[in-house]
Amino acid sequence: AQSVTQLGSHVSVSEGALVLLRCNYSSSVPPYLFWYVQYPNQGLQLLLKYTTGATLVKGINGFEAEFKKSETSFHLTKPSAHMSDAAEYFCVRFGNEKLTFGTGTRLTIIP
Amino acid sequence: NAGVTQTPKFQVLKTGQSMTLQCAQDMNHEYMSWYRQDPGMGLRLIHYSVGAGITDQGEVPNGYNVSRSTTEDFPLRLLSAAPSQTSVYFCGSRAPRGDNSPLHFGNGTRLTVT
Numbered sequence: 001a002q003s004v005t006q007l008g009s010h011v012s013v014s015e016g017a018l019v020l021l022r023c024n025y026s027s028s029v030p031p032y033l034f035w036y037v038q039y040p041n042q043g044l045q046l047l048l049k050y051t052t053g054a055t056l057v058k059g060i061n062g063f064e065a066e067f068k069k070s071e072t073s074f075h076l077t078k079p080s081a082h083m084s085d086a087a088e089y090f091c092v093r094f095g096n097e098k099l100t101f102g103t104g105t106r107l108t109i110i111p
Numbered sequence: 112n113a114g115v116t117q118t119p120k121f122q123v124l125k126t127g128q129s130m131t132l133q134c135a136q137d138m139n140h141e142y143m144s145w146y147r148q149d150p151g152m153g154l155r156l157i158h159y160s161v162g163a164g165i166t167d168q169g170e171v172p173n174g175y176n177v178s179r180s181t182t183e184d185f186p187l188r189l190l191s192a193a194p195s196q197t198s199v200y201f202c203g204s205r206a207p208r209g210d211n212s213p214l215h216f217g218n219g220t221r222l223t224v225t
Contacts, residue, residue: 032211043218049211099214101153
């Protein structure tokens with residue numbers, strides 16, 4: 001079955017440090033991938049989506065994701081963490097009319 | 112723009128009671144779906160619909176029914192609530208064209224079954 005795997009259920013970084021949230025997908029061509037963010041007690045908001053042929057995808061709030069077919073990865077990064085980035089992040093894959101969610105990574109920002 | 116609207120926001124049920132979670136969208140999206148969110152498990156697909164009159168099961172359909180009589184509405188019915196159905200439920204819709212079209216979510220319904 002098509003799936004996504006998020007490595008690390010909790011990630012803590014200092015304010016101003018690099019944010020790296022990992023996502024690997026099961027091999028298929030082409031993958032339709034997204035990153036969503038969920039702030040505390042809120043719904044889910046689209047951060048970015050993969051576009052076929054792109055290697056680097058830019059999203060909102062300074063986030064971007066790099067697609068690496070050779071590593072079947074779609075990791076999310078942000079150069080400098082802000083306190084407002086504290087949230088849960090989900091890597092999502094679409095296939096066979098279904099969106100499959102990773103189990104999520106909770107990002108904590110240390111002041 | 113209303114987008115995807117879910118009602119109610121909160122609900123408490125007793126075991127065995129039934130209820131319907133409402134979901135409506137005003138974006139003329141053909142695809143609609145229901146997810147439940149539980150700690151450490153991400154979001155799991157309950158049921159989905161690719162258009163009016165068409166529904167299909169997702170990963171965790173047991174105990175839930177859906178129907179899609181109009182493009183706008185996709186209600187989720189709990190036939191006989193159980194404590195295991197305590198969860199946060201999200202409805203989502205997406206445009207039919209292009210598999211990289213994102214899912215638009217409602218704000219969720221927090222359900223507690225006692």
